[in-house]
Amino acid sequence: MSKYIILLMVSVTMIEHYRSTSSIIPSQLLEDKTMSLHNLGTISDRTTFNNRVTALVDPLDSLQFSLARAGNLNIGVSGLRQNVRLQLFRSSSSGLTRIGSSNYRGTTPESLNFRGLQRGQYVAQIQLLAPGRTPYRMRLSRQLINDVIAEERTWNSVNTNLSAYQGTLGTADTSDMFRLNLGADTPLSLTLTGALNTARLRLVKDNNNNGFIDSGEVLASSPAGNLEKSLNIRNLFRGTYYVQVCGSTNAPYTLGMAPQSNFAVREFDLGTLGNTIVTRTGSVHDFNTSDIYSFTLADSRHVSLALTGFAGDPDLRIARDANGNGLIETPEMISYSSRRQAGIDESITLNHLAAGTYLVQVTQHAGTSNYTMRLSTGYPTDLLPTEYDLGVINGTQTLSQYIGSGMYYQNAADNIRFTLNSTRSVNLTLSGLSCDIDLRLVHDANNNGVVDTGEVLGSSANGSDGAEWIAQSLPAGTYFAQVYRWMSHADDSNYNFSVSTGDWYSSNLTDAGIIGEARYFDTRNYSRRYEVMTILRAAKDYGNIDGAELTDLRTFVNGQSTTMPDYVHNLAYKVVNSNPANQWWTGGASTRTSLGNLYAGATADHLEKLIGKWFLGLDHPTAASTTTYRYTSGALFQNGIAYQDVVQGGLGDCYFCASIAGTAFRNPSTIQNMFIDNGDGTFTVRFYNNGVADYVTVDRYLPSTAAGGRYYMAWGGGLYNNTGNELWAALAEKAYAQVNESGWLGRGDSSNTYAALDGGTLSAISHVTGLSNTGYLPLSSSEIISAHNNNRIVYFSDGGHAYTLVGYSPTLGYQIYNPHGTTSWYSWAQVQATFVRWGYSGVRIPGAV
Known part of the structure; x- marks a missing residue:
């Protein structure tokens, strides 16, 4: 290694902890310093230089190079084992002028990034600031966006941190790099706020480990020009990645990090919404799972959002960072749209959104979605997303949906699309409403997704909760039915929509509400009881x-x-x-x-x-004045059906008790089929009028004593709130009192009262079973035995009380049930001494007398 003696007046006074972004340091006279000088020649693209510096021997390396053209320069020093300082000097005839310096603590890599450097001669210096020695690798590049990897901080996990790093991009620091080590696969969201619009946020993976960012190694990049930036990655595999902030100078910034995309970042600012529809396009995918738009309302407005044109599955939501903490938290979400159906658009329509600033987020649920988003303040909404598509109409199609508010959900309008293959007479109904919901018919003639002048073909805007109706002859084409809440209402309502080219209902009925409800329920395989009640109630609109x-x-x-x-x-x-x-x-x-x-x-x-x-069984019979109607717990049947379930109470209806007890003994299935459990705490009960079924409904409210016990027919379990109660006999008695008001029981008093049931005959057998009866007969042992053996319901009367036969034995005699709750054996002599008449179900048995 060559040794040179150079005079350099740059004394080390303290260790710098951050890269210098100060003004250019004036030229200084040179002093004697031992250092190594290396000539790197002209830097035109990328250059890598490896060496070491050693304390006391050669603690300072100088690398001389030239720039043939003005432009950017990026320098990174990595592979360090000791703390060093990186400096860059411009060389001129008068000496060296320091133009940048970088010194991080410990072995953190050093880097300098410049924009618009003049052509000429430069010297980069590596100065060891600790005992011992360290190798280093210097990389230089002339790329516009820094492509030299030299991280200044390392993170080993992804945690929610709104300010994971705060820094400033400067003249000698146009790029900051951060290393991210992931030990497991994880989603990742990054945000960049506070920087100038020209700053960029990038996620990089150095696949070939060469220390440069090569083609294909930028996994995600935020566009320059956005007010704030974010990157949202669906899933990063375990490994090492680099987060890069680059771009503007003199721009303080905050870098945020989280495993989910709930940052309140204003990536795209739409400004203050006026009366013009705002349209934007974008894309969400695995490496950009979220786009966030911000807009402002100067006053309360109706706001509609439509997301269309996508092939994947995106979601749409609108929120407000009410507490200003930079996060979209669950209570701050105003509404969302997540339909999860191919070919169906996402849409949100809000009435009376208050003045303020709002965030609209488009997120990826699955696949890649190139989308078009529109915002409008028109009322009724002038956007036409396909929220529901009924396809080609040939007959009748129905739809049941909801307009209103829920937990973090608001929706003031729906768009329903349908198609006609030929010219047809069409009628539309909107029914089942509980507030003022209106209807209009639209043809998007230019297929631009917007309601333009002349495209509204018809409307129906009846007041209150009245049903809506539109009937027109339409040519072949695609149409939209728009269901929307009247502007001054904030109430919620389910609705039933129908569109028909003709059916029994439109041919025979005229009322929109009745037609709409009847149509809707005719296409559903539900229990018809609820549906018919709803149709009847449609007349109340x-x-x-x-x-x-x-x-x-x-x-x-x-x-x-x-x-x-x-x-x-x-x-x-x-x-x-x-x-x-x-x-x-x-x-x-x-x-x-x-x-x-x-x-x-x-x-x-x-x-x-x-x-x-x-x-609904709400017309309860009049009961004794000392009783109170209470909701009675228990089951209709407990452990099957038995004649012992029938125990007469404080009413003289022994004839009815004997009849249902005898039926329970002979034909328990008749008792079971006598009741229809409606599933809403009511039971429809069947009786027979001259063999023809007639029905009445009862609820679970039964007369009880002050202590809560039964007053009339026993219900088996004790107090009214005992879950072991068996209700069928008590409900049958109550239903018999109610059906008495129809007049066909043939009683002198046909009022809806328990008292009206006092006293009766074996005709109750026919009312319960639909079978005929013999009427009263003189006692005959042979006929009684024959009736019993032929499975008839046998009824006894002692002249003031009724009984039923439940067994016969040649040795024991006649087993007879008293509805007061006792069963006894009678000899023939006892039968003759006790009873004065009898009868049985069906016609008399020939030859039994």
Whole structure:
């Protein structure tokens, strides 16, 4: 190694801890210093030089080189075992002028990066600042963006840190590099804030370990010009990576890091939204999983966002960094759109968004998505993303969705796309509403995704929760039905939408609400009870039931009887047509009030009472004044069905108790099929009127004593809140009291009261089973035995109380159940002494007398 003696007036006074970004140091006279001088020639692209410096021997290496043209210069020194200082001097006839210096603690690599250096001669110096010696490797490059890898800090994990590093890019420091060692695969989000727009943020992997950033080694890079920068990587494999901040001079910055993309970074600032639609394009993929846009509202506005044109699966959300902490936290999310369906766009529509600054984030869920994003403040929304696509309409298609707010979710409009292959007469309905939701029909003639002048073909904007209806003849083409909340409303509503080219409903009905609800439920394989109740309630959408609505209800119930279960049609018929029981409403009170059949002009409350009476069991019978209706726990059946389940209470309805006990003994399946559990705490109960099924509904509320026990029919378990209660017998008794009001039981008192059931005959057998009965007969041992052996329900009367036969033995005699809860054996003599008449189900058995 050549040795030179050079006079240099640059004395070391202290160790610098950061790269110098100060002004150029004036030329100084040279002093005697021992150093090594190396000539690197002209630096035109990349150059690498390896050497060592040793304390007391040659602690200072000088590397002389020239630049043939003005431009950038990047220098990095790595492979250190001791602390060194890197300095760069410009050489001139008057001496050396220091233009940059870098000195980090310990063995951290040193680097200098310059923009716009003049052509001429330069000297780079490596000065050892510790005992011993150290090798080093110097890399030089003339690239515009620094491609020399020399990290100034190392991280060994990814943790959420909004200010993982704070630094400043300067004249001699246009690039900072950070090493990231990952011991396991991890997602990564990086943010760069505070820097000038020209700064860049890059993620690099030195695949060939040559210390330079080669082609293909930049995994992700933020565009220059963004207000703030971010990189969001779906998954980084374990290994070593480099994070680079480069670009502007005199730009303080903050570098943030996290394993998830929830930084509130304003990558793209859209400014203050006015009345013009803002359109931007972008792409999210594995190495850019998130784009964030910021916009400002000067006052409260309606805001619509649409994300279209993508092939992958992106998501869309809008948020506000309310606490200014630089993170999008869960409570700060206003709404999101994540449909997860190919060919379906993402969209958010908000009413009355307050003045302020907001963030819109487009994130990758799967795949690569080149997208177009539009923002608008128009009302109704003038954006036409395809949120739902019903395809080609040939007949009827329906859709049920929601307008309103939820947990971190708001949506004030939906766009529903459909297609016609030929000119058709089309009608659209919107029903099932609970607030003011409107409907309009749009044809995007120029296919630009925006509602332009002349593209709204029709609209329906009825007030309150009224149903909407649009009917038009349309040529072949693609159309949008736009469902949107009226501007002054903030309420929520489910809705049922239908579009049809013709069906039974539009041919036979006229009311939009009834047509819409009937159509929707006709396409679903649900239990028809709930659906029919909803259709009936559709007539309440404008308050009173008008003549057209009443006609439609009757047409629907009568015309669609074959599509409903028999019990549903039976109950609906009573609601919309007539039944003697409709005259009164009792509701468990001691006195009843006038109600009446449904009529044109009837109030919504009138209709609701009829629905409650027949479908919900709300018209409770009048009970004893000392009782209280309580919701009764338990199951309909416990451990099967047995005649012992029937235990008469404080009511003289032994004839009914004996009839259902005998039925439970002979045909338990009849008892089981007598009840339909509606799944909502109600049961529809079947009786027979001259062999024809008739139905009534009861709920779980049963009369109880002050102590909470049963007052009428026993329910088996004890107090009303005992989960071991068995309810079928008590519910059957309650239902019998309710159906009595229809008048066909043939009782003198046909009121909806328990007391009206006091006293009766074996005709109750026919009411429960649908079978005929023999009427009362004189006692005959042979016929009794024959009836028993033929599986008939056998009924005994002692003249004031009813019993049922549950067994016969030639040696033991007749086993008879008393509905008070006892079973006894009777000899024939005892039977004759106790009972005065009897009868059984069905016709008399020939030859049994």
